[in-house]
Amino acid sequence: MTNGERGVEGGEVISVLPQGVAPARWTPRVGPETTELLINIRLSEENQLRIRDEGVAILSRCVPPTQLSGQQTGLVVGYIQSGKTLSFTTVAALARDNSYPLVIVIAGTSVPLSGQSVRRLHHDLRLDSRPDHVWQHIHNPQVEGDDHGRISSVLAEWKDPHVPQEERRTALITVMKHHGHLNHLIEVLRRLNLQGVPVLIVDDEADQAGLNNLIQEGDESTTYQRLCMLKEVVPHHTFLQYTATPQGPLLINLIDVLSPGFAVPLTPGNEYTGGSIFFHDGSPYIREIPPNQIPTRDHPLPEPPESLLAALRFFFVGVASGLIRDHGWGHRSMMIHPSQRTVGHTQYYAWVAEIRDTWIRILGHPGDQDCHELIEDFRPAYNDLATTVRDLEPWEAINAHLLRAIRTTEPHLVNAKRGRTPEVNWSSAYSHILVGGQVLDRGFTVEGLTVTYMPRGLGTRRADTIQQRARFFGYKRPYLPYCRIYLEPQVEDALRRYVEHEEDVRGRLEENSRTGRPLSELRRAFLLTRSLEPTRDSIIDVDFVRVNLDEGWSAPKAPHESAEFIRSNRALVEAFLDSLRLVPLEGHPERTEFQIHDVARSVLLQEAYERLLADIRYARLSDAQNYLGVQVILRRYFEEHPEATCSVYRMSGGRTRERKLNDDGNIPNLFQGAYPVERARRGQIYPGDREIHDPNAVSIQLHTLAIPAELGVHPAYQGVPALAIWIPRDATGDVIVQDQGG
Numbered sequence: 001m002t003n004g005e006r007g008v009e010g011g012e013v014i015s016v017l018p019q020g021v022a023p024a025r026w027t028p029r030v031g032p033e034t035t036e037l038l039i040n041i042r043l044s045e046e047n048q049l050r051i052r053d054e055g056v057a058i059l060s061r062c063v064p065p066t067q068l069s070g071q072q073t074g075l076v077v078g079y080i081q082s083g084k085t086l087s088f089t090t091v092a093a094l095a096r097d098n099s100y101p102l103v104i105v106i107a108g109t110s111v112p113l114s115g116q117s118v119r120r121l122h123h124d125l126r127l128d129s130r131p132d133h134v135w136q137h138i139h140n141p142q143v144e145g146d147d148h149g150r151i152s153s154v155l156a157e158w159k160d161p162h163v164p165q166e167e168r169r170t171a172l173i174t175v176m177k178h179h180g181h182l183n184h185l186i187e188v189l190r191r192l193n194l195q196g197v198p199v200l201i202v203d204d205e206a207d208q209a210g211l212n213n214l215i216q217e218g219d220e221s222t223t224y225q226r227l228c229m230l231k232e233v234v235p236h237h238t239f240l241q242y243t244a245t246p247q248g249p250l251l252i253n254l255i256d257v258l259s260p261g262f263a264v265p266l267t268p269g270n271e272y273t274g275g276s277i278f279f280h281d282g283s284p285y286i287r288e289i290p291p292n293q294i295p296t297r298d299h300p301l302p303e304p305p306e307s308l309l310a311a312l313r314f315f316f317v318g319v320a321s322g323l324i325r326d327h328g329w330g331h332r333s334m335m336i337h338p339s340q341r342t343v344g345h346t347q348y349y350a351w352v353a354e355i356r357d358t359w360i361r362i363l364g365h366p367g368d369q370d371c372h373e374l375i376e377d378f379r380p381a382y383n384d385l386a387t388t389v390r391d392l393e394p395w396e397a398i399n400a401h402l403l404r405a406i407r408t409t410e411p412h413l414v415n416a417k418r419g420r421t422p423e424v425n426w427s428s429a430y431s432h433i434l435v436g437g438q439v440l441d442r443g444f445t446v447e448g449l450t451v452t453y454m455p456r457g458l459g460t461r462r463a464d465t466i467q468q469r470a471r472f473f474g475y476k477r478p479y480l481p482y483c484r485i486y487l488e489p490q491v492e493d494a495l496r497r498y499v500e501h502e503e504d505v506r507g508r509l510e511e512n513s514r515t516g517r518p519l520s521e522l523r524r525a526f527l528l529t530r531s532l533e534p535t536r537d538s539i540i541d542v543d544f545v546r547v548n549l550d551e552g553w554s555a556p557k558a559p560h561e562s563a564e565f566i567r568s569n570r571a572l573v574e575a576f577l578d579s580l581r582l583v584p585l586e587g588h589p590e591r592t593e594f595q596i597h598d599v600a601r602s603v604l605l606q607e608a609y610e611r612l613l614a615d616i617r618y619a620r621l622s623d624a625q626n627y628l629g630v631q632v633i634l635r636r637y638f639e640e641h642p643e644a645t646c647s648v649y650r651m652s653g654g655r656t657r658e659r660k661l662n663d664d665g666n667i668p669n670l671f672q673g674a675y676p677v678e679r680a681r682r683g684q685i686y687p688g689d690r691e692i693h694d695p696n697a698v699s700i701q702l703h704t705l706a707i708p709a710e711l712g713v714h715p716a717y718q719g720v721p722a723l724a725i726w727i728p729r730d731a732t733g734d735v736i737v738q739d740q741g742g
Contacts, residue, residue: 023516024060031097032166033134037090041124047269051083054266055090061262062238065099065198071231072238075206075260075519077509079275079502080244080467081445081474082268085117088202088242089124095200096134096170101158102151102197104173104185106227107204112423114176116445117204121174137172140181141188148191155197177209182226189233199237201230206241207248207464211258213538228257245464246505247535253542254520254740263509263519271477275499278472278485279492284388287311287486294455294488295344304351308336308453311486312355313381315451318482319409319431320401321385324393331448332431332482335471339437339456348455349413349435356406363403375399388481409433446471450479453486458494463532466491467498490531497529500733504636523742525628527636530734544738547629551732553690554630555724557666560707560717562619569616573702573721576612582650585692588685594657594672595686598650605644605698609634613700616723621739629735630725634698637731646698651689656706661714670703670722689724699726 030052038048063070078084092103105121108114118139122128127135136154141147154171157163175185203210212224220228231239241249241260249260268274278285293305315334322332336352338344362370379395386392410429414422414436424432426447434446452472459465472485487495504527512522528534530548560566580600587596613631618624638644651657662668671690674683683691693699701724709716 024057025062026060026064026066028056028059028094028098030056030094033096034090034093036126037093037124040126041086043269050267050269051086051090054087054264055094058087058091058240058264059094059098059200061264062200062240063198063236067198067236068196069236071236072262073258073260074238074240075246075249075263075509076240076242076266077246077263077506078242078244078266079268079272079473080470082244082266082272082274083475084204084242084244084266085120086124087266088204088240089121091240092121092172092200092202093125095198099158099165100170100198100200101155101168102171102173102194102199104175104199104201104230105204106175106177106182106202106210109177109205109209111176113205113444114174115423118174121172125172127172132167134167134169135172136169137174139174140176141173141185143184143187148188151188152192155192155194158197177203177205177223179222179226182223182230186226186229186233189230194234194236197234197236199234201234201237201239203227203239203241205243206258207243207245207535211248211252211539212256213536215253215256215539215541216537224258231257245467245535246509247464248539250505250522251524251534251540251542251544251738260519262513263522264513265506265509269475271475272473273476273480273483274473275470275495275502277480278483279496279499285480285483285485286492287484288492289453289455289486289488291488294457295338295347301347304355305455307486308348308351308455309355309377310381311451311453311484312352313378314384314484315431315433316359316402316405316409317378317381317385317398318450319405320398321389321393322479322482323401323405323408323430324397326430328430330430331426332479333446333449334431334433334451334453335446335449336433336435337437337452337454337456337469337471338435339459345413345415345435345437349411352411352433352435356409356411359406360403363406375402378402384484385482390481405431411435444471445474448479449474449476450482451484451486454491455486455488456491457488458490458531460536461494461532462535463494463498463501463528464535466494466532467502470495494529494532497532500636501526501528501532504632507639519741521742523628524736524738524740525632525742526736527632527733528736534736542738542740544736545625547626547735547737549629549633549727549732549734551727551729553671553693553724553726554626555670556618556620556623556627556722558620558623559618559667559705559722560720561665562617565617565619566717566720569721570719572612572615573723576608577648577650577654577702579611580648582648584653585649590685592686594652594655595675596653597692598653600648601694602645603648605634605646606638606642608646608648608700609638613723613725625737625739628737630727632735633727633731633733634725636733637698644698646700647694649692649699649701651692651701651703654704656704656719658706658708661707661710665714667705667707667722670705670724693726694728696728698728698731700724701726 038052058076061074063072095103107117125135127137136150138147151171154169157168175181209223210227212221214221252259289307293307295301319332336348338348362374365371382395382398408429409431411433412424414434449472582598582600585597585599618627659667674688675686703722705720705722707717
């Protein structure tokens with residue numbers, strides 16, 4: 001506890017923001033609504049306090065309810081299946097405790113997803129079981145009917161001094177993210193007097209559907225129009241964008257009305273299992289689907305592939321173990337996620353149903369040879385499970401429950417082929433198998449998911465889309481040993497690389513949040529493998545470039561283009577060199593004075609970054625973008641290797657080297673070549689500047705240049721510092737850089 005605050009059981013408190021959280025615009029009060037919510041969700045006190053404090057941190061960045069007007073957009077970033085719904089439910093409870101009469105939650109682009117969010121809100125806020133009536137819930141408000149009157153009545157209570165504050169109701173409006181439903185909500189709100197009324201708007205899965213996917217055509221998509229109109233009709237509001245894939249909101253134009261002004265990353269509980277758990281070297285949870293077992297247009301599969309059979313066997317062995325341990329309580333699920341084509345879903349569903357029926361029939365005749373052979377087919381799955389479940393039941397016990405495990409498992413085809421996507425009745429069975437496509441991509445919670453079989457390739461190669469398919473993340477620590485993920489090798493590699501990208505983005509957002517600076521000041525430069533695109537092109541109108549840093553040199557083409565930057569860079573370099581212990585670099589005695597350099601070895605890379613590299617600036621956009629990529633790569637490297645060192649070379653002992661410009665205003669070659677130049681003796685006296693580096697560590701060459709004037713073209717430039725940086729193989733990487741922010 002800090003500053004004497006009490007735990008959530010202790011009643012009402014004024015929350016103290018934890019260390020590391022950005023300066024608050026105001027301090028929200030933690031009142032009875034939030035306190036009761038946290039008690040009833042039955043989490044540990046540690047997790048209750050974490051959820052509470054993060055909720056307070058989010059609301060404290062919103063427009064204060066005491067202001068008469070004002071608008072703000074915020075970005076709240078969680079991990080996939082990490083508790084984002086509970087976070088915005090907690091923020092809604094805090095909003096009620098702090099006199100927000102109206103909370104709007106935009107949830108789900110389909111009936112199942114919207115219904116899932118509404119049920120969670122009902123459950124966590126106890127809307128159907130509590131004796132009071134402080135929440136007035138309206139789902140998908142209609143222009144016709146009494147929705148306008150119900151909301152108006154709620155607003156009137158907040159202006160009536162005779163109504164005790166704790167008895168004033170809060171209107172909770174949930175609306176599907178569909179232009180039709182949003183339009184109805186807008187028309188209802190237009191009939192109300194919302195001047196001076198603080199409103200909290202939550203956009204769940206904010207990167208989906210709502211961003212303007214017609215921006216490159218100079219137009220506005222329909223749902224985007226409706227969200228903009230919603231913001232217009234509510235003069236006093238904060239619009240919170242919740243997502244696990246923030247690439248879209250971060251890369252849209254900063255002048256866009258949906259570009260967030262602040263960001264708060266969420267911290268999952270200690271039972272959460274995400275990308276870093278599943279995708280690391282030596283992970284025991286990943287299994288490969290061979291490329292020839294992935295159906296394509298030119299390579300349809302005539303029968304169930306062996307990898308599908310293996311995944312089903314593993315799942316049923318796990319279900320048998322679960323039935324023994326759990327006695328039928330809880331859930332175990334398998335998800336089969338083929339392509340988005342519903343014909344593919346139907347094929348896999350038919351295969352699963354046929355396999356299930358066949359195995360039930362065969363296991364129903366224990367004396368037959370077919371039964372004996374089938375049971376033996378399950379042994380490899382048992383042996384696989386035993387590698388992660390250390391106290392797995394004996395094979396004989398699992399075998400005795402196999403028939404029951406298969407018989408009681410319910411398969412479901414989860415798509416909209418027959419109209420509305422069917423909803424899964426989780427209470428109908430202990431174990432389920434879900435076969436579907438797009439509906440399983442985003443926001444859909446699969447209860448007790450242990451086995452995922454995903455026979456599909458990278459498709460569009462969009463990082464956010466691929467990550468949203470990772471329904472296998474979540475709070476699985478208690479049954480993690482039962483989990484397996486079957487993937488095509490390229491998808492596995494993409495998800496493994498996404499983990500690095502995700503942690504880089506989150507780290508940047510956490511740093512920005514701690515400073516309290518506007519999110520517009522965040523440099524849009526993030527690690528991302530060249531094999532993936534960050535998000536869909538249709539929402540991006542500010543181009544980004546890729547900086548692909550392989551082993552080798554990175555150097556500017558035009559370090560001379562700004563007199564101001566020349567002066568500031570020179571001062572940085574001189575101060576940095578003064579802090580080093582430089583010694584002459586050994587070499588051939590016949591070298592010229594321009595071929596004799598000074599070196600400082602074993603300089604901590606983090607110190608070199610903080611004292612020099614972080615503040616070097618270049619005026620040429622291409623140089624600045626490339627150098628920003630270098631900064632991102634080096635920062636990542638020393639964060640992963642805190643003891644990493646670098647070698648620093650003062651080229652030519654600090655003497656000025658003359659370089660001329662080409663017709664493009666570039667220095668065509670910063671590096672001096674080898675000497676002698678004759679092939680037979682090439683480099684015997686001097687190997688050339690490119691060979692002056694440590695082969696196993698980051699190396700920094702510091703050049704001082706003079707560029708002679710060219711009449712009518714450019715003046716002379718003197719004392720121009722230029723940095724060349726050698727990237728070793730283990731520090732390479734790919735970065736996307738967008739020219740906005742920072």
